[in-house]
Amino acid sequence: MLTKPPLLNLAHWLPRSRVNGPGERFVIWVQGCGLACKGCWNPDTWSFAPRHLVSAETLMGWISATPGIEGVTFSGGEPFAQAGALVHLARKIREAGLSLMIFTGHELHELRSDAAVELLSLADIAVTGRYVESERDLTLRWRGSRNQRVVCLTGRYTPSVLEAGTGETEIVLGSDGSLVFTGFPERALLAR
Amino acid sequence: MSAYIVIATPMTDRECLLAALRDVGLDAKNIEIHDTAVPLVGFEGTQREQVANLVIRRQFVGASSNDVGFLATPTGYRMIVSDYDRPRFGADWQAKLAERYKAHADRKLAALVEVTERQKIEEERARLVEAQRQAIQEKAKKLGYRVVETREGENLRLVLVRRTY
Numbered sequence: 001m002l003t004k005p006p007l008l009n010l011a012h013w014l015p016r017s018r019v020n021g022p023g024e025r026f027v028i029w030v031q032g033c034g035l036a037c038k039g040c041w042n043p044d045t046w047s048f049a050p051r052h053l054v055s056a057e058t059l060m061g062w063i064s065a066t067p068g069i070e071g072v073t074f075s076g077g078e079p080f081a082q083a084g085a086l087v088h089l090a091r092k093i094r095e096a097g098l099s100l101m102i103f104t105g106h107e108l109h110e111l112r113s114d115a116a117v118e119l120l121s122l123a124d125i126a127v128t129g130r131y132v133e134s135e136r137d138l139t140l141r142w143r144g145s146r147n148q149r150v151v152c153l154t155g156r157y158t159p160s161v162l163e164a165g166t167g168e169t170e171i172v173l174g175s176d177g178s179l180v181f182t183g184f185p186e187r188a189l190l191a192r
Numbered sequence: 193m194s195a196y197i198v199i200a201t202p203m204t205d206r207e208c209l210l211a212a213l214r215d216v217g218l219d220a221k222n223i224e225i226h227d228t229a230v231p232l233v234g235f236e237g238t239q240r241e242q243v244a245n246l247v248i249r250r251q252f253v254g255a256s257s258n259d260v261g262f263l264a265t266p267t268g269y270r271m272i273v274s275d276y277d278r279p280r281f282g283a284d285w286q287a288k289l290a291e292r293y294k295a296h297a298d299r300k301l302a303a304l305v306e307v308t309e310r311q312k313i314e315e316e317r318a319r320l321v322e323a324q325r326q327a328i329q330e331k332a333k334k335l336g337y338r339v340v341e342t343r344e345g346e347n348l349r350l351v352l353v354r355r356t357y
Contacts, residue, residue: 185197
């Protein structure tokens, strides 16, 4: 008998972003991370308590309904803490011809479980390593600290993508005046 | 990880802000209302540099506390709270206040039957969005970013690219 894949526990999602990987991307911030890096952007994503529970099918429906995107990015939270559930979504993303980028606080050698290895095999780019506050450098593309690495895992992208830009910030200004900051914003930008 | 940081809907309506402050446990009779901003007072009784239009005096905040205030700005009320009082009026408290403010603001808008009144609120929102946009543009330029703007439905997307020259 086929078992249903587990639901994904999400913190946030943004249908379009230009600063979370190459090109225009659908970005998913998963809920739950046990690493608790000091100075983390998103401490609200640490708790593993259910926040937005969504099936891979539903999420893929949202992604498919977003025209003109180059790929999908998993951020968080820690994507590999729910690698089993994300594998189902990652397969669908690849079947749709979209690229996949994953932010993780782990180093590649720490990702040993079957689900983690499978999820990694479906990714085109992984940004790896803990966020280390003393190594903070917001001029780097797609990284918050100098110890983190951008690893191209398939031939779809080459390390030259890193040379095409620096650390960027994106702000979505809503019709009610609300603001969503994503990417790598410096503190002075967030201060009112 | 990349950041996802939400800055709640700006609080621009004094009546809704006062209602929200009551909801989070502040007694209305202890909130001073000033059309022109007045100086806040520190725990030792000395005037501080900061000014505010809504003021909760230190004796109603706590022992050894400083005044807490809300200053009216073109992009909404800005809360002024000292480091000493931040544990009580920190991110969680402010998030709750923002949530209650939004509930009151939405209710107020829904209750308006007069088309002209609704239009006035919508115009105020449009003015606020423009003020936010200009504030971001100015801050970004000062910090050395180039800003690329794209309109997407009702939202405006601003990508801040660091200048490398």
